[in-house]
Amino acid sequence: MDRRGFFRPHDAWVGDVIPWQEDGRFHLFYLYESRRIPRPGMPWHRVVTDDLVTFTETGPALSSGGTDAADFNVYTGSVVVADGIHHVFYTGQNPNRRGADGLPVQVVLHATSGDGMQTWDRHPEHTFGATPGYETADWRDPFVFRDEVAGLWRMLITARHTDGPERRRGVIAQCVSHDLRTWEPVEPFWDPRRYIAHECPEVFEWNGWWYLVWSEFSESFTTRYRVSRSLHGPWSVPENDTLDGRAYYAAKSAARDGRRFFFGWISSREGGTDEGAWQWAGTLSVLEAEQNPDGSLRFHPPRELADTFDTNVVGLASGTVLTAADGYRDLVIPGEIPARFRVDAVVDIAPGTTECGVLLRASPDGDEGYVLRLEPRRNRVVFDRWPRPRTGGEQWQISGDVPFAVELERPLPLPPGPHRIEVVVDGDLCVATVDGAVTLSTRLYDRTHGAVGVFVGEGSATVLSLEVTTGSPGERTNTLRDDDVLVSS
Template identity: 85%
Template sequence: MHERGFFRPPHAWVGDVIPWEEDGRFHLFYLHESRQTPKVGMPWHRVVTDDLVAFTETGPALASGGPDADDFNVYTGSVVVADGIHHLFYTGQNPERRGADGLPLQLVLHATSTDGMRSWQRHPAHTFGATAGYETADWRDPFVFRDEAAGLWRMLITARHADGPERRRGVIAQCVSHDLATWEPAEPFWDPRRYIAHECPEVFEWNGWWYLVYSEFSESFTTRYRVSRSLHGPWTVPADDALDGRAYYAAKSAARDGRRFFFGWIASREGGVDDGAWQWAGTLSVLEAEQNPDGTLRFHPPVELAESFDRRVAAVASGTVLTAPDGYADLVLPEAVPSAFRVDAVFDIAAGTTECGLLLRASGDGDEGYLLRLEPRRNRLVFDRWPRRRTGGEQWQISGDVPFAIELERPVTLEPGPHRLEVIVDGDLCVATVDGAVTLSTRLYDRTTGGVGAFVGEGSATVLGLEVSTPGAGSPSSELDDLLVASS
C-alpha cells in the first residue's frame, strides 16, 4: 500500500483517533493496536500531517501505565489547551480490576504537557470513575471542550445507565469543571435510550449549527451525527445520519481554515480475506465534511487526496452508451491498473434503470470482480462481488441469495440524470463517493489484480466520462467537473 492519504503503522493497526489541529498541522493521536498475545497494554502513538496526503509517525505519545496501573490500556480521549498548557484526558482500563458492581473498571485520567506535546505528566490524583447511576464498566472516551457562554469546561463521557433494558442503557454522560482538575457530575448530555453505547462522542459548532457526533456501538457499528441550533438541543436526526458504512468507525474531527475533517479507521477483516469478520482497528482514513443549507452534512475524501492521483492511464470515450432494456451490459478497459488508482466516472442514468456502476479488479470478460452498484429504484449504493462466497461443492451452493455485501450499503438519491461515482483504491482499501456527498469504505482482499469497467442492468446509462488515474506529480484534469456541470 502506498499510504497516500491513509496510514497504518508497521506491524500494527490504528485504533480510535484523537485529532488535534495546531498552527496548521494535524496531530493525530491514535490507539496503537499491536494485536499481541499476551496483551502488552495499549499506548497512544502520534502521527502528523500538513497536507492530508502524507503522514509521518512520531512514535509513542502516551505509554501504557504498566500491568499494575489503572491505565494498563490507554484508551480514547481528547486534547485541549488552557493557559499555554496542553491537557490530555483519556480512558484508563486494566482487565484485572473490577468496579463495585463487579464489572471491568474504566476510569477517566488526566495528563498535561508543557513542552508542546513532546512529553506528558500524569496526574493520578485527578482520576475518577463512574458517578452514581452509571455502570463502572462503561466510563470512557472523555471529550472536553470549553463552554464560554457558561464559563466552564464540559466533559462528555461514553456511559451506560446502571438500570434499564440491557441493550438500551447507552447515554452520553456529562461532568463540568472550572479548573480542568476537579470534575462534578451534571445532567446527561444526550440520553436517547436507544443503543448499547455511544462511543467517541464529540460536539462542535460550525457556522451557527451545533453537531453531536458519536459512534454507535449496537446493531450497527458506524459513526453518526445529530444537528441542532443550540448546544443544549434538541437534536435533529438527518435523513442520512451516518458518515460512512460499517467498515468506517470511531471518526472524530478537527477543523482548519473553515474546513472540517473526520479521522477514523477502516476496519480490517480477520484473516485478510473478503469473508473474514470485521476486526477492531485498521487503517487511518480521512473524510471531509461540507455543510448543506439545512445544516446536514455531505462527506467525501479530501480534495488534496483526489488531486494526488493526476496521471491518467485509461478512459472511456464520453458519450458511450450502455444499454440493456431487459438484461445486462458492460465494458472492461483493456489497460491494467496498479494497486493504487482512482476512478472518476459520471453516468447519465436513464429513467427506469435498475442498476449501473463500476467494476473494479475485474476479469477481462467482466464476469468476476468487485462491483460498486448504483440502484436508482432503491436509491442506494451497494458493494458487491462475483463470484460470491461458496457454501458447498454443488452448483447451487453459493451465497447467491445475498443481494450485496451485507452492511455495505448507503442511501443516496438517484433521480434520472447525471451522477458522479468516484473511487479511490489503494492496496486492499477502497473508498467510494457518490455525488461528492455519500461515502462507502471497505476492503478488497481476495482480488488483487484486474481491470476497471462500467456496467448497466435493465436500463440505460450514458458514460459522460470515465477516467482512471494513478499517483503522479502534475495537476488533475477538470474535464469531468465541466461535464457534470454542463449536464446538470
Template identity: 80%
Template sequence: MYERGFFRPPQAWVGDVIPWQEDGRFHLFYLHESRRTPKIGMPWHRVVTDDLVTFTETGTALASGGPDADDFNVYTGSVVVADGVHHLFYTGQNPDRRGADGLPLQLVLHATSTDGMRTWQRHPAHTFGATAGYETADWRDPFVFRDEAAGLWRMLITARHADGPERRRGVIAQCVSHDLRTWEPAEAFWDPRRYIAHECPEVFEWNGWWYLVYSEFSESFTTRYRVSRSLHGPWTVPADDSLDGRAYYAAKSAARGDRRFFFGWIASREGGVDDGAWQWAGTLSVLEAEQNPDGTLRFHPPVELAESFDRGVAAVASGAVLSAPDGYADLVVAETAPATFRVDAVFDIAAETTEFGLLLRASDDGDEGYVLRVEPRRNRLVFDRWPRLRTGGEQWQVSGDVPFAVELERAVTLEAGPHRLEVVVDGDLCVATVDGAVTLSTRLYDRTTGGIRAFVGEGEVSVVALEVSTRETDGGASTARHDDLLVTSSS
C-alpha cells in the same frame, strides 16, 4: 501498498483517532493496536500531517502505564489547551481491576504537557470513575470542550445506565469543571435510551449549527451525527445521519479554517480475506464534511487525496452509451488496473434504470470481481462481489440469498440525470463517493489484480466522462484509447 492519504503503522493498526489541529498542522493521536498475545498494554501514538496526504509517525505519545496501573490500556480521549498548557483526558483500563459490576473498570485520567505535546505528565490524583447511576465498566472516551457562554468546561463521556434493558442503556454522560482538575457530575448530555453505547462522542459549532457526533456501538457499528441550533438541543436526525458504512468507525473531527475533517479507521478483516469478520482497528482514513443550507452534512475524501493522483491511465471520452433495457451491458475501461488508482466517472442515468456502476479488479470476461453498484430504483449504493461465498460444490451452493455485502449499503438520492461516482483504490482499501456527498469504504482482499469496467443493468446510462488515474511513482500502467473500448451486452 502505496499509502498516501491513508496511514497504518508497520506491524500494527490504527485504533480510535484523537485529532488536534494547531497552527495549521493536524496532530493525530491514535490507539496503537499491536494485536500481540499476551497483551502488552495499549499506548497512544501520534502522527502529524500538513497536507492530509502524507503522514509522519512521531512514535509513542502516551505509553501504557504498565501492568499494575489503572491505565495499562490507554484508551480514547481528547486534547484541549488552556493558558498555554495542553491537557489530555483519556480512558484508563486494566483487565485485572474490576468495578462493582464485576467487569473491567474504566476510569477517566488526566495528563498535561508544557513542551508542545512532546512529553506528558500524568496526574493520578485527578482520576475518577463512573458517577452514581452509571455502570463502572463503561466510563470512557472523555471529550472536553469549553462552553464560553456558561463559563466552564464540559466533559462528555460514553456511559451506560446501571439499569434498564441490556441493549438500550447507552447514554452520553456529562461532567463539568472550572479548572480542568476537579469534575462534578451534571445532567446527561444525551440520553436516547438506545443501543449498547454511544462511543467517541464530540460536539462542535459550525456556522451557527451545533453537531453531536458519536459512534454507534450496536449491530451497525457506524459513526453518526445529530444537528441542532443549540448546544443544549433538541437534536434532530438527518435523513442520512451516517458518515460512512460499517467498515468506517470511531471518526472524530478537527477543523482548519472553515473546513472540517473527520479522522476514522477502515476496519481490517480477520485473516485478510473478504469473508473474514470485521476486526477492531485498521487503517486511518480521512473524510471531509461540507454543510448543506439546512445544516445537514455531506461527506467525501478531501480534494487533496484526488490531487495526489497525477497520471492518466485510461480515459473514456463523452458519448459512450450503455443500453440494456431488459438485460446487462458493460464497457471495458482498463484491461489491467494498477494496485493504486482513482476513478472519476460521470454517468447520465435514464429514467427507470435499475442499476449501473463499476466493476473493480474484474476478470477478463467481467464475470468475477468487486462491484460498486448504484441502484436508482432503490436509491442506494452497495458493495458486492462475485463469486460470493461458496457453500458447496454444486452450482446452487452459493450465498445467493445475500443480495450484497449487507453491512455495506448507503442511501443516496438518484434521480434521472447526471451523477458522479468517484473511487479510490489503494491496495486493499476502497473508498467510493457518490455526488461528493455519500461515501462508502471497504476492503478488497481476495482479488489483487484485474480490470475496470462500467456497466448497466435494465436501463441506460451515458458515460459523460470517465477517467482512471494513478500516481507517477506507481508505474506499470498503459494508456488506453476510447476507440479500443469494448461494449458487450446480453438480453
C-alpha cells in the same frame, strides 16, 4: 506504512484517533493496536500531517501506565489547551481491576504537557470513575471542550445507565469543571435510550449549527451525527445520519481554515480475506465534511487525496451508451490497472433503470470482480462482489441470494440524470463516493488485480466521462472510441 492519504504503522493497526489541530498542523494521537498476545497494554502513538496526504510517525505519545496501573490500557480521550498548557483527558482500563458487576473498571485520567505535547505528566490524583447511576465498566472516551457562554469546561463521557433494557442503556454522561482538575457530574448531555453505547462522542459548532457526533456501538457499528441550532438541543436526525458504512468507525474531527475533517479507521478483516470478520482497528482514513443549507453534511475524501492521482491510465470517451432493456450489459476497459488508482466517472442514468455502476479489478469478460452498484429504484449505493463464497459446486452451495456485501450499503437519492462516482483504491483499501456526498469505505482482499469497467442492468446509462488515474508516472493511456454503444441482444 507508506500510503498517500492513508496511514498504518508497521506491524500494527490504528485504533481510535484523537485529532488536534494547531498552527495548521494536525496532530493525530491514536490507539496503537499491536494485536500481540499476551496483551502488552494499550498506548497512544502520534502521527502528524500538514497536507492530509503525508503522515509522519512521531512514535509513542502516552504509554501504558504499567501492569498494575489503572491505565494499563490507555483508551480514547481528547486534547485541550488552557494558559499555554496542553491537557489530555483519557480512558484508563485494567483487566485486573473489576467493578461490582465483575467487569474491568473504566476511569477518566488527566495528563498535561508544557513542552508542546512532546512529553506528558500524569496526574493520578485527578482520576475519577463512574458516578452513581452509571455502570462502572462503561465510563470512557472523555471529550472536553470550553463552553464560553457558561464560562466552564464540559466533559462528555461514553456511559451506560445501571437500569433499563440491556441494549438501550447507552447515554452520553456529562461533567463540568472550572479548573480542569475537579469535575462535577451534571445531567446527561444526550440520553436517547436507544443504543448500547455512544462511543467517541464529540460536539462542535460550525457556521451557526451545532453537531453531536458519536460511534454507535450497537447493531450498526458506524459513526453517526445529529444537528441542532443550540448546544443544548433539541437534536434533529438528518435524512442520512451516518458518515460512512460498517467498515469506517470511531471518526472524530478537527477543523482548519473553515474546513472540517474527520479522522477514522477502515477496519481490517480477519485473515486478510473478503469473508473475514471485521476486526477492531485498521488503517487511518480521512473524510471531509461540507454543509448543506439545512445543516446536514456531505462527506467525501479531501481534495488533497484526489490531487495525488495525476497520471492517466485509461479512459472511456464521452457518450458511451450501455443499454439493456431487460438484461445486463457491461464494458470492461482492456488492460490491468495498478494496485493504486482512482476512478472518476459521470454516468447519466435513464428513467426506470434498475442498476448501474462501476466494476473494479474485474476479469476481462466482466464476470468476476468487485462492484460498486447504484440502485435508483431503491435509492441506495451498495458494494458487491462476484463470485461469492462457495461451499460446493452446486448452485445452492453458492452464496448467490445475498443482495450485496452485508453491511456495505448507503442510502442516497438517485433520480434520473447525471451522477458522479469517485473511487480511490490503494492496495486493499477502497473508498467510494457518489455525488460528492455519500461515502462507502471497505477492503478488497481476495482480488489483487484486474480491470475497470462499467455496467447497466434493466435500463440505460450514458457514460459522460470516465477516467482512471494513478500517482505513478509512466503508465500508458488508453481511450475507447467516442461512438461506443453497447446494447443487449
